[in-house]
Amino acid sequence: MTLKLLFYVVVLIIAIMGYRSYSSAPKTLQIGQDAPPFILKDARGNTHQLTDYAGKYLVLYFYPKDDTPGCTEEACQFRDDLVQLEKLGAKVVGVSVDNSESHAIFAKKYHLPFPLLADTDGKVAENYHALSNFLVLKIAKRYTFLINPTGKVVKVYTNVNTSKHSQQIIDDLKAMQSNLN
Numbered sequence: 001m002t003l004k005l006l007f008y009v010v011v012l013i014i015a016i017m018g019y020r021s022y023s024s025a026p027k028t029l030q031i032g033q034d035a036p037p038f039i040l041k042d043a044r045g046n047t048h049q050l051t052d053y054a055g056k057y058l059v060l061y062f063y064p065k066d067d068t069p070g071c072t073e074e075a076c077q078f079r080d081d082l083v084q085l086e087k088l089g090a091k092v093v094g095v096s097v098d099n100s101e102s103h104a105i106f107a108k109k110y111h112l113p114f115p116l117l118a119d120t121d122g123k124v125a126e127n128y129h130a131l132s133n134f135l136v137l138k139i140a141k142r143y144t145f146l147i148n149p150t151g152k153v154v155k156v157y158t159n160v161n162t163s164k165h166s167q168q169i170i171d172d173l174k175a176m177q178s179n180l181n
Contacts, residue, residue: 014135028129028143028156035060035147036127040095040117043104048093048115050151057090059169061144062130066098066106066116070142074162079112081166088173089149096140097122097131146172 029035035058039049050058061078063071078085078092085092092114096103103116117124122138125131130143142162146155146169155172157165 028158029145029153031153031156033153035145035151035153036124038095038117038119038124038127040119040124041100042115042117043100043107045100046115048117050147053091053093053147054151055149057088057149057173058147059085059090059092059144060095060128060147061092061142061165062095062125062128062140063142064139065096066102067109070162071096072106072110074142074160074165075106075112075116076110077163077166078114079110081170082113084170085166085173088170088177090146090169090173093117095119095124097125097138144169 035050037050039047041047059078061074063074065071075094078094082092094114094116096116097119098106099120100118103118106112107116119125119140122131122133122140125138125140126133128143128145130141132139132141141158142160144157144160144165145153146157148154154176157168161168
């Protein structure tokens with residue numbers, strides 16, 4: 001009986017701490033804000049940083065876990081739409097707290113041609129306000145940031161439909177670029 005009570009108390013404490021962390025944290029970056037810099041390794045051990053993408057649009061998408069249904073669907077949609085995105089001047093980069101080895105297996109299994117970056121300590125996701133931190137468990141939220149060629153956040157996606165997300169970004173890029181002409 002006391003073990004069961006202890007279990008419920010621990011669950012309640014975790015829930016309260018998680019809620020307090022969630023409710024007190026800034027919800028996301030703001031449009032027009034400078035994108036936070038990052039330096040992370042990809043599945044092959046190559047280093048990527050925000051400045052590598054200067055002069056291009058960057059679709060920086062955070063996702064919870066390699067090789068899970070929603071994350072796989074989202075990654076495969078980006079893979080299938082990559083040519084269209086690149087024609088619009090955009091590069092795609094995925095970020096999760098999984099390690100490089102997990103990313104390598106995931107990328108190979110689904111033939112993902114864009115970098116998946118390992119944010120194993122969650123610092124980059126935290127800087128983008130895209131981290132769920134439940135004491136010992138850290139998971140990236142399914143957030144995407146569209147960053148313009150000068151490094152400014154121009155669109156923030158916090159409510160992502162994995163089956164339509166890449167098309168949504170294509171549509172937004174087309175609209176942005178038609179407004180520039």
